[in-house]
Amino acid sequence: MVADIKDKAAIVGVGSTEFSKNSGRSDLSLAAEACKAALDDAGLKPKDVDGMVTFTMDMNEEVDVARALGCDDLTFYSRVPYGGGAATGCLHQAAMAIATGMAETVVCYRALNGRSGHRYSEGVSGDLITGSAIHYGWYTPYGLLTPTSWVAMYHKRYMHLTDCTEDVMFEIAHATREYAVNNPAAFFYKRPFTREDYDNAKKICDPLKLYDCCQESDGGSAVVLTTPERAKDLKQPGVLIKGVAQCSGKDQEEMTSFYRPEIAAIPEMDIAAKMAYEQSGLTPDDIDAAVIYDAFTAIVLWQLESWGFCEQGKAGEFVLSGALRPDGRLPTNTHGGQLSEAYIHGVNGIVEAVRLTRGTSVNQPKKDVNHVLVTSGVGVPTGGALLGKMD
Amino acid sequence: MTPEERKAFEDKVHAYVGREVNAPQKGKDDVNKAMIRHWAEVMGDENPAYTDEEYAAKSSKGGIIAPPSMLQIWSMEGYPMAHNPSQDVQRELHNVFDEHGFAGVLGTNTSAEYYRDLRPGDEVHAHTVIDKISEQKATQRGIGYFIETVTNFTDQNDEAVGKIIFRVLKFTPNDSNDATGGDDSDDGMPEAPTRIASPRGHDNKWWWDAVDEGKVLIQRCKSCQTLRHPPRPMCGECQSIEWDSIESTLDGEVFSFTELHYPKFPGYQYPLVCAVISLGEGTRIISNIVGCEPEDVYIGMKVKGKVEQVDEKTMLPQFYPAD
Ligand SMILES: [Zn+2]
Numbered sequence: 001m002v003a004d005i006k007d008k009a010a011i012v013g014v015g016s017t018e019f020s021k022n023s024g025r026s027d028l029s030l031a032a033e034a035c036k037a038a039l040d041d042a043g044l045k046p047k048d049v050d051g052m053v054t055f056t057m058d059m060n061e062e063v064d065v066a067r068a069l070g071c072d073d074l075t076f077y078s079r080v081p082y083g084g085g086a087a088t089g090c091l092h093q094a095a096m097a098i099a100t101g102m103a104e105t106v107v108c109y110r111a112l113n114g115r116s117g118h119r120y121s122e123g124v125s126g127d128l129i130t131g132s133a134i135h136y137g138w139y140t141p142y143g144l145l146t147p148t149s150w151v152a153m154y155h156k157r158y159m160h161l162t163d164c165t166e167d168v169m170f171e172i173a174h175a176t177r178e179y180a181v182n183n184p185a186a187f188f189y190k191r192p193f194t195r196e197d198y199d200n201a202k203k204i205c206d207p208l209k210l211y212d213c214c215q216e217s218d219g220g221s222a223v224v225l226t227t228p229e230r231a232k233d234l235k236q237p238g239v240l241i242k243g244v245a246q247c248s249g250k251d252q253e254e255m256t257s258f259y260r261p262e263i264a265a266i267p268e269m270d271i272a273a274k275m276a277y278e279q280s281g282l283t284p285d286d287i288d289a290a291v292i293y294d295a296f297t298a299i300v301l302w303q304l305e306s307w308g309f310c311e312q313g314k315a316g317e318f319v320l321s322g323a324l325r326p327d328g329r330l331p332t333n334t335h336g337g338q339l340s341e342a343y344i345h346g347v348n349g350i351v352e353a354v355r356l357t358r359g360t361s362v363n364q365p366k367k368d369v370n371h372v373l374v375t376s377g378v379g380v381p382t383g384g385a386l387l388g389k390m391d
Numbered sequence: 392m393t394p395e396e397r398k399a400f401e402d403k404v405h406a407y408v409g410r411e412v413n414a415p416q417k418g419k420d421d422v423n424k425a426m427i428r429h430w431a432e433v434m435g436d437e438n439p440a441y442t443d444e445e446y447a448a449k450s451s452k453g454g455i456i457a458p459p460s461m462l463q464i465w466s467m468e469g470y471p472m473a474h475n476p477s478q479d480v481q482r483e484l485h486n487v488f489d490e491h492g493f494a495g496v497l498g499t500n501t502s503a504e505y506y507r508d509l510r511p512g513d514e515v516h517a518h519t520v521i522d523k524i525s526e527q528k529a530t531q532r533g534i535g536y537f538i539e540t541v542t543n544f545t546d547q548n549d550e551a552v553g554k555i556i557f558r559v560l561k562f563t564p565n566d567s568n569d570a571t572g573g574d575d576s577d578d579g580m581p582e583a584p585t586r587i588a589s590p591r592g593h594d595n596k597w598w599w600d601a602v603d604e605g606k607v608l609i610q611r612c613k614s615c616q617t618l619r620h621p622p623r624p625m626c627g628e629c630q631s632i633e634w635d636s637i638e639s640t641l642d643g644e645v646f647s648f649t650e651l652h653y654p655k656f657p658g659y660q661y662p663l664v665c666a667v668i669s670l671g672e673g674t675r676i677i678s679n680i681v682g683c684e685p686e687d688v689y690i691g692m693k694v695k696g697k698v699e700q701v702d703e704k705t706m707l708p709q710f711y712p713a714d
Contacts, residue, residue, distance in 0.1 A: 121654070124587075137589020138621050141707050142679050143651055144665040145587070152649035153667060160647070160690045203652040206685075258667045259620070259675050263647060 002278045003245075008099035009106075010231035010238035010390060011091075013042025013224035014351040019185060019342035022116040023218035031060040031111035032068040034220030038107060039069075042224045043235030049224075051076035051103030053093045055086040055110055055345060065109065076103035080246075082254060083120075084293060084377020086110075087346025088244060088385040094225045095241045104226055110347040111220030119216050120343075123147055132254060139256060147295065148213055150255040151379060152205035155298040158264035159207060161313065164301060166207070168316040170198050172297040173211045173339055175324040179363045180336025187215050188340040212297040217342035221351050231390060238390040239357045242371065243280035245272040248381035255379045264313075266299075269306035269375070272383040277308075280386045282371055284308035287386070289356045289365055290330050290373040291349040294337040299378050304330075307373060307384070326365055331356075334363040350374050350385075357387045392491070397527075400491050404484065404524055404536070412481045412519040412540060418465040422513040427457050430464065456508040462544055462553045465509070466517035481540065484521065488561040493535055495562040505553045514547040522556070535562025584658035585704040594624050597636075603706050605698045608636040609674050620674040639676075641696030643668040643710060646675060650685040658702065664688055668696075668710055682711035 015037025017023070017030050031054075039046060046069040052062040053076075062077040076097040080089030090108035097103040114120060123146030124136040144150065158164060177193050180186035193211070201210035231238030249268030251260045260267075277283060284307060292300050301315035309330055310318035324332040335341045335352035342348055353374035355361045375384035392400065420426060424442075431441045439446040440456055447455045457465075468477065476482065485496065509515065525537040537560055544553045565583070591599050598621075601608045610622040614631035625632050648666035655661050664680040666688070678696065680688050693713035701707050 133590045134592050134595055135621075137595065139665075139677055140587040141589060141705060142665050142677055143586070143656065143659045143663045144649075144677060145656060146654070149649055149651055149665065153647050153665070156649055157647035157667075157690065203650075205652060206650040256677075258647075258677060263667070 003275070004279075005095055005099055005244060006242055006279050006281070007228060007240050009095040009225045009241045010228045011223050011225050011241070011350075011354050011387070012231045012234045012236060012238050013038040013040070013044060014222070014354045015039070015041050016185070016221040016344070016348060016351055017111070017219045019187065019217050019219035019344070019348070020115075021216075021218060023113055024116075027059045027111050027113055027117070027220075028064055028068060030113070030218070030220035031058070031065050031109050031222075034111055034222040035065060035069055035107050035109050038109075038222040038224045041236060042226075044105065044224060044226075046070045047072045048105050049107050050074055051094065051097050051106030053078050053080065053090040053106060053108045055079060055083070055090070056081040057083055057086070057345075058110055058112070060109070060111060074103075076106060082377075082380035082382075084295060084345045085380035085382045087293065087350060087376040088374055088383050089246050089376060090347070091223075091225070091241060091350065091385045092244045092246050092383060095244055098225060098227055104230065106225050107222055108225070108347070108350075109220060109222040110345045112345065113218045114343055114345075115216040115218050117218070121146060121148070121213075121216055123149070135254060135256075144256075146205070147255065147379075148208055149205045151296045151298060152208050153258065154263050154302075154379070155296075156207060157262075158298065158302065161264050162316060163313075164316040166199075168301065168319050169207075169212055169297040170195055171319050172294070172300050172324065173198060176294065176333045176337040176340040178325075179334050180340030183336050183341060183362045186336040186341040187217065188336060208296060208298065211339070214295045214338035215340070215343040217344060219342055219344050219348070221344045221347040223347070223350050223354065228390065237358055239354045240388045240390050242282060242386040242388040243276035243278070244383070244385040245275035245279070246376075246381065246383035247272040247275070252381055257379070264302075266302045266306055266378050266382070269303055269378055269382050269384070273307045276384055276386050280388070282386055282388075286371050287330065287373050288367065288369040288371055289334065290332045291335070291337075291353040291356070291375070292332055292373070293346050293349065293375045293377045293382075294333055294339050295343070295377055297339065300332070303375055303378060307375075326363060331363070331365040334361045334365070346374075346376055353385075353387055357389055400487075401527075404487055407480065407484045407521050408524055410480050410521050412479050412521060413517070415516050415518040415545070416466065418467075418515040418517065419469060420465065422457050422465060422509045422511050422515065424455060424511050426464070427455065427461070427511070430458060430461055434458070452508065454510060456510055457513075459505040459508070459553075460503070462503065462505060462509070462515070463517075463542070463555055465515035466542070466544070481519075481521065484538065485561065488536070492563050493561045495533060495535065495560070495564045497532060497560045497562065499537065499558045499560050501555060501557050503553065503555045506551055509546075509552060513552075515552065516545045518543050518545070530560060530562060531565075532560065533562040533565040535560050583703060585702040586658045586707070587656075588705060594622055598622050601636075602698055602708065605706070607639045607641055607676070607696065607698060607708050609639050609670070609672055610634050610636050618672055618674050620676060637672065639670055639672055639696075641708065641710070642671040642713070643676070643694050643696060645680065645688060645690055645692040645694060647690060648680060648688050650688075666694075666710070668694060676708065678708050678710050680711075681709045687712070
């Protein structure tokens with residue numbers, strides 16, 4: 001059965017705070033500002049909001065954000081687990097709530113002091129903030145403590161089985177950096193880099209080096225969704241959810257699915273992609289641009305394969321063809337991605353995907369952009385959304 | 392080091408005893424109110440004898456004095472040394488220790504004597520000599536030598552105003568690369584950091600308890616005999632909750648691996664390689680590859696494991712090249 005979700009909800013507003021390394025204020029202040037910016041963008045008022053969605057990892061309670069913003073009654077609130085895997089999961093929850101009438105206008109937000117507060121690069125080395133201590137206990141005694149180390153384990157295997165070389169990883173890092181150079185909101189605004197910089201950067205976990213890894217950032221991003229009917233009367237052109245799916249694959253662990261027959265792949269994203277394409281009636285050929293979750297260069301490759309832009313194991317070739325560049329087959333992470341703009345757990349990526357669909361990215365491709373893919377973090381249960389222009 | 396090499400080394404370092412680190416040197420600034428005030432503010436020392444002229448004039452001090460503990464401050468080199476450390480005799484001596492494997496350095500203690508109050512306008516001259524080098528000592532940090540330097544401070548009239556003795560331990564770290572010490576003394580060493588252990592709950596305690604006894608077990612469904620790892624309470628094949636276990640022979644093959652470079656965590660020895668290992672029994676396990684250079688590890692490499700004590704508190708399976 002294919003879920004009946006196509007064109008049931010539209011993103012009508014997007015907003016972000018400044019991205020920085022030290023915001024000097026609370027997570028709640030960032031969340032409230034991002035939500036307010038998204039509502040302003042839509043021409044909506046806080047009292048129009050009746051639903052809220054965020055990450056289980058977010059520190060800001062929905063009721064606190066609602067009270068800070070001055071919302072009235074909320075009839076829908078929900079959270080999506082698994083770190084960055086929740087990014088488009090928020091759209092998934094919001095679209096279902098709107099499609100069923102549980103809520104009319106839903107704000108999705110994520111705000112964190114990810115540099116000045118708890119740093120994700122510390123992995124599970126400090127005080128565990130989740131109840132998954134026993135799970136990570138299979139890895140911590142050996143020193144496998146950080147997201148980079150878990151991803152490196154998959155990627156070593158991927159490189160072993162495919163033609164992927166450091167040239168490919170550099171191309172991903174470099175493409176996002178070149179986009180960020182033009183983006184005033186990006187950490188690497190006006191700061192280009194060279195192959196030499198990439199090669200000489202600190203080794204993190206073999207085969208990943210510093211510039212294969214994303215930023216750690218303070219900031220918040222939010223998007224507002226409502227019904228397509230209501231969207232017609234609002235300030236910005238609506239961006240429709242054409243398809244949206246989540247999946248936890250067989251034998252999934254949180255970041256450490258090392259016990260599957262093959263680990264150089266992300267089967268949960270294959271399934272989410274298939275579902276989203278079926279819901280939307282679209283195929284990979286219909287997708288004009290993408291925002292692909294890039295906590296690491298490596299994980300972009302696996303997702304390009306999951307979403308059918310190239311064959312399994314051939315993402316390296318695809319990337320080296322210049323596909324991710326402004327004039328390429330699939331301009332990708334045109335805001336600079338999390339590698340080069342900021343790490344707001346993928347929600348800044350949803351904001352960019354909306355801009356691409358509206359035609360307002362700072363690096364807007366010259367071609368018509370009708371459909372844009374945006375994905376969630378991988379290694380964890382994940383998913384993605386296909387966005388399209390409203391008629 | 393052979394006994395002859397050790398003697399040669401000790402003769403070489405003991406020859407430094409009595410040598411001056413610097414010729415007597417006048418401090419960059421004479422004692423002055425501004426630096427006294429900064430120090431008092433930073434240290435949170437509100438004694439008005441340091442900052443309140445009126446109060447100080449009426450007190451037994453008869454005027455503003457510098458906090459005695461500022462003695463060394465008046466002779467410090469200033470910020471440029473952070474970029475361009477002086478290449479003095481002390482550095483030279485430390486280099487000799489470094490070259491012979493005593494690369495660790497730990498400030499162990501300082502003692503100071505103050506002969507008179509310093510007042511604004513006083514000059515401070517410092518003269519540092521290497522005073523003592525101990526015999527070789529076995530400390531909890533590792534084998535090493537204590538080096539004592541003495542700095543004598545004099546004023547504009549060549550009168551002694553104070554003396555500071557500074558003792559450091561140059562040592563070969565016991566394990567890992569923990570060459571940077573805190574301010575702990577050799578007789579009150581903190582416990583060495585250990586690896587981050589797994590918490591033990593209902594579903595995994597038995598496994599870790601077996602590791603403590605030197606065995607790696609694999610959970611087995613009593614109903615359908617399917618092996619599973621990591622352990623979980625129910626068999627995914629037949630949903631039975633009855634299980635026992637078999638002991639792994641720890642014959643395995645590297646399925647994937649990574650060398651961990653950064654960040655380095657206390658309690659772990661680097662270089663450090665983690666690997667996904669396919670065991671002969673058919674399940675996989677995550678562990679470390681040891682007993683070879685990280686560059687020599689490859690996917691498909693045959694490995695053999697054994698349970699070892701890796702630090703004071705931790706027993707862990709570790710895998711070695713099989714041949
Ligand atoms: Zn069974």
